[in-house]
Amino acid sequence: MADKEFLSVYPYSFHEAKRLNELACWKESHKENVACKKAIEEAIRNGFDGMYLDKDCAGRVIAEFGYHRVAYVLANSLQQKDYDGRFSRGNHDWAKQTYIPPDKDAYSDRNTYFTVDSHPAVLDGFVNQYRRVYQSLGLFDYTHCLPDTEKQDFEGKVVVLSPKTLKESCLTARDQLWLCTGGFGSHAGSRGQAVFATCLADGERTRWNRSDIVGVLADSHLPDWAQEKLQELQGPEQEPTGMGGMEMK
Known part of the structure; x- marks a missing residue:
């Protein structure tokens, strides 16, 4: 399928x-x-x-x-x-x-x-x-995210994309994890909706709306493969902070 x-x-x-x-x-x-x-x-x-x-x-x-x-x-x-x-x-x-x-x-x-x-x-x-x-698909949902999504800034953090936004062919947990790189919608309370992000699974870069995001993934739910991809994106000298979702400085 x-x-x-x-x-x-x-x-x-x-x-x-x-x-x-x-x-x-x-x-x-x-x-x-x-x-x-x-x-x-x-x-x-x-x-x-x-x-x-x-x-x-x-x-x-x-x-x-x-x-x-x-x-x-x-x-x-x-x-x-x-x-x-x-x-x-x-x-x-x-x-x-x-x-x-x-x-x-x-x-x-x-x-x-x-x-x-x-x-x-x-x-x-x-x-x-x-x-x-x-x-049984093992998808991420709000229970894997930090609380109070509406109060969270997304920039520099791993966010969970809503399954409803994904095509059926991409309905996997891997395709849900994105590193937010900016956009007005990445800031809590902003009138803007645009959230720019990079897919941890394949490196695709695209624009989403803030409403497409379930929330910021809690550190405890970050898979090993995603941790490795995150380190690749950050570079060898940067380490994730572990504060309120994996964050890129």
Whole structure:
């Protein structure tokens, strides 16, 4: 699946897409959302024997549509059924972490078109499966970062890129670690968003937005390979300070 290219999830509503002159992108992504919803329902029909859900049920849908789209469709489905106590509280809370833009008009709610209609108890099990498969990727999240991200300056520190920003082919912990080299967005409280950074895995240099960054990686979670790459970037005479994330002077 690592070599497969998946259609990106379009993050805006129909009306916003129209304003941005991006209706074609919205329509293509919405069509894929509906197809993913139907694939989940079919996978559950074929994979549930009345007692147990096939252990590879979620994995097959992920292979077809990718982690990002499956998560988006599942999150939307649980948000649409927020009243339903047959879903675990943990899964309800997980679903709320994904922003699904309201997409209603006078006639319908477009988000209901990709709401999975399988039995809630079985769908809850499917969500559990998805979350276990995703967790097995070993990605970094906010628990690996210093607290109070909004108060942190990023420049000279190793930051964690949000998995939602990465392409499916780059959905690895190695591709999440970047050395911030500057940009207005690297400073706490700045109105700017630009964060310039170098990827520790391959040396790529690019611009991100501050909102793309999960936070500053805590020293205790810096892998050995990243420590070596960091030292290469810093040069032989410079040592990481170890103060509030690995920092380059």
